Amino acid sequence: xxxxxxxxxxxxxxxxxxxxxxxxxxxxxxxxxxxxxxxxxxxxxxxxxxxxxxxxxxxxxxxxxxxxxxxxxxxxxxxxxxxxxxxxxxxxxxxxxxxxxxxxxxxxxxxxxxxxxxxxxxxxxxxxxxxxxxxxxxxxxxxxxxxxxxxxxxxxxxxxxxxxxxxxxxxxxxxxxxxxxxxxxxxxxxxxxxxxxxxxxxxxxxxxxxxxxxxxxxxxxxxxxxxxxxxxxxxxxxxxxxxxxxxxxxxxxxxxxxxxxxxxxxxxxxxxxxxxxxxxxxxxxxxxxxxxxxxxxxxxxxxxxxxxxxxxxxxxxxxxxxxxxxxxxxxxxxxxxxxxxxxxxxxxxxxxxxxxxxxxxxxxxxxxxxxxxxxxxxxxxxxxxxxxxxxxxxxxxxxxxxxxxxxxxxxxxxxxxxxxxxxxxxxxxxxxxxxxxxxxxxxxx
Numbered sequence: 001x002x003x004x005x006x007x008x009x010x011x012x013x014x015x016x017x018x019x020x021x022x023x024x025x026x027x028x029x030x031x032x033x034x035x036x037x038x039x040x041x042x043x044x045x046x047x048x049x050x051x052x053x054x055x056x057x058x059x060x061x062x063x064x065x066x067x068x069x070x071x072x073x074x075x076x077x078x079x080x081x082x083x084x085x086x087x088x089x090x091x092x093x094x095x096x097x098x099x100x101x102x103x104x105x106x107x108x109x110x111x112x113x114x115x116x117x118x119x120x121x122x123x124x125x126x127x128x129x130x131x132x133x134x135x136x137x138x139x140x141x142x143x144x145x146x147x148x149x150x151x152x153x154x155x156x157x158x159x160x161x162x163x164x165x166x167x168x169x170x171x172x173x174x175x176x177x178x179x180x181x182x183x184x185x186x187x188x189x190x191x192x193x194x195x196x197x198x199x200x201x202x203x204x205x206x207x208x209x210x211x212x213x214x215x216x217x218x219x220x221x222x223x224x225x226x227x228x229x230x231x232x233x234x235x236x237x238x239x240x241x242x243x244x245x246x247x248x249x250x251x252x253x254x255x256x257x258x259x260x261x262x263x264x265x266x267x268x269x270x271x272x273x274x275x276x277x278x279x280x281x282x283x284x285x286x287x288x289x290x291x292x293x294x295x296x297x298x299x300x301x302x303x304x305x306x307x308x309x310x311x312x313x314x315x316x317x318x319x320x321x322x323x324x325x326x327x328x329x330x331x332x333x334x335x336x337x338x339x340x341x342x343x344x345x346x347x348x349x350x351x352x353x354x355x356x357x358x359x360x361x362x363x364x365x366x367x368x369x370x371x372x373x374x375x376x377x378x379x380x381x382x383x384x385x386x387x388x389x390x391x392x393x394x395x396x397x398x399x400x401x402x403x404x405x406x407x408x409x410x411x412x413x414x415x416x417x418x419x420x421x422x423x424x425x426x427x428x429x430x431x432x433x434x435x436x437x438x439x440x441x442x443x444x445x
Contacts, residue, residue: 003204006150006177021129023149025136030143032283037338044282045078047310052076054101055316061098062316081286086294086306087320092122092264099315100125109314112263124264127314134266137281141270145232145257147205150177154198154230156208156216158183158432179203183212183432191219198228206252210235211430211438214244217251218378229253236261238438239345241368260345262322265307269342277329277341284310287342288319289328299330302346324348351441353384355416363441370411376404381430383442390416392424400426 015023032040055062056073066073069083092099110126126134139149147153155178179201181194194216206213213235220228230252235245236259245256255275261267265285269278280287289303290296297303305324309317329343347364354360363382371377379395392408394400409422430438 003148003150003152003177007148008150011149020132020135022132022135022139025133026139026143026149029136029140029283033140033279033337033339035338037340040282040338044286044310047284048078048081048286048308049074049076051308051310051313051316051318052081054313055318058101058103058313059099059316060102061095062318065318078286081308081319082288082294082296084319087318089122089321089323092124092320096123096125096315101127101314101316104314114263122264124317125315126312130309130312130314133284133311137267137284141257141259141267142205142234144270144272145205145234147207147232147234151205151231152177152179152201152203153205153207154179154181154201154203156181156183156206156212158209158212178207181208181216183209183215186215186429191216191223195220195225195228204231206230206233206254208235209237209438210240210244210258211238213248213256214241217244217248220251221247225251226253232257234259239347239364239440241364241371241440243368243372260324260326260342262324264320264322265309265312265317268305268307268322272333272335272337274333274335276333277331277343278345279333279337279339280342282339286310289326297328299328300343302327325352347441351439351443353382353416353441353443354387354445356387361415363443366411366415367440370408374404374407374411376400377408379430380408381438381440381442383444385444387445388417388420390420390422392422393427393430394424395428395430396426 012023032043052066052073053076056066065084069085071080071083104127108128110128110131112124112126114122114124142148157180179197181190213233228251231254233248233252233254233256235248235256240256240258248256257271257275258278259267259270260278267281268285268287269280271278286308288296288306290306291303302325305322305326307317307320307322309320325346325348327343327346329341331341332338333341351363352360353363353366367380367382371380376397376399377394378397381393383391383393385391390412392412394408396404405424408424412420412422430440432438
């Protein structure tokens with residue numbers, strides 16, 4: 001009853017109190033997802049023109065960018081957009097002041113700071129309207145997982161927020177309805193408490209970092225806990241490996257919805273209930289996938305993901321290189337939605353490992369292949385400290401022995417050459433980043 005009350009009464013009333021467009025955006029997106037692709041592309045093109053005009057008029061950085069590229073900001077199109085330079089994380093940090101709109105005072109803006117797990121933390125400013133619209137984006141993606149406003153959620157998350165006032169506690173109990181397992185403190189004791197907490201609260205959705213959900217799921221399988229049955233599972237913030245998906249779905253008896261986004265531009269793509277690729281959020285973003293020479297990839301070809309934010313006026317983000325690698329699809333999902341598909345995420349640029357000949361290897365893909373081919377490996381992290389030196393951290397299973405070490409060494413020799421030095425270290429857990437995320441592949445060169 002509380003879920004129904006929260007969904008149909010409290011959430012709309014809260015938005016009315018806050019003068020928010022969050023729920024209105026949510027309802028609009030539930031309609032637009034079924035619109036013909038021509039209509040969706042027309043909306044995207046109109047918003048691209050609007051943000052181009054606005055950025056040139058109010059952001060000194062983009063006024064100069066349009067001028068240098070010889071692009072008319074009054075008539076920005078998908079074709080002319082490609083003549084503008086890419087915005088990197090380094091440039092974002094160095095040109096923050098010049099990128100900000102002259103229409104907003106700082107105290108009017110929402111501040112987001114990225115976790116910096118790639119070594120480059122950045123600060124992004126949002127206007128409050130765009131913050132509300134971003135929240136509406138998430139509500140639509142939640143909907144695909146059976147997570148509606150007011151649904152009780154078990155969040156498997158690091159450093160969870162703690163309500164520190166009676167208003168915040170009331171909002172938590174009636175509005176967000178989210179309970180937490182802090183992944184910064186996972187042990188047999190906290191996991192048993194988690195199970196008891198679940199049985200008391202009976203959440204309908206599991207939400208969290210993909211690998212954190214996997215760690216919990218693996219423990220549930222080992223302990224024979226079979227009575228935790230959510231309506232949906234949403235994995236976010238990092239790569240969801242195929243073998244992790246299998247364990248999670250076995251533990252909870254429920255399919256996983258995979259989701260992709262970042263603090264800088266919000267939700268980029270999410271799976272629907274069909275689980276066959278991730279629908280791109282083209283109503284609010286332009287998503288490109290590019291080769292290293294800047295040309296667009298063909299469908300099915302790996303490339304760097306570049307995003308243009310169509311609605312953030314406080315700090316326009318045009319052709320932002322998010323440092324992830326993905327693959328676009330030309331397929332259409334059988335769900336009937338016309339939103340284009342991201343076939344898959346391949347990993348971060350920073351997670352690519354380097355070979356002596358200058359070529360690169362997708363570290364996450366290598367970890368995935370190694371885990372499935374070599375017995376004795378529960379989890380693994382590859383760290384490249386030099387062009388010819390690797391540190392491998394392994395969480396062993398009961399079948400781990402010297403042959404496992406030899407197989408790991410042989411795998412890396414086959415990929416990177418016989419002269420590379422490989423050290424294998426057994427660990428109890430793969431360490432988290434400060435953000436609570438995990439990285440399976442790290443290149444330090």
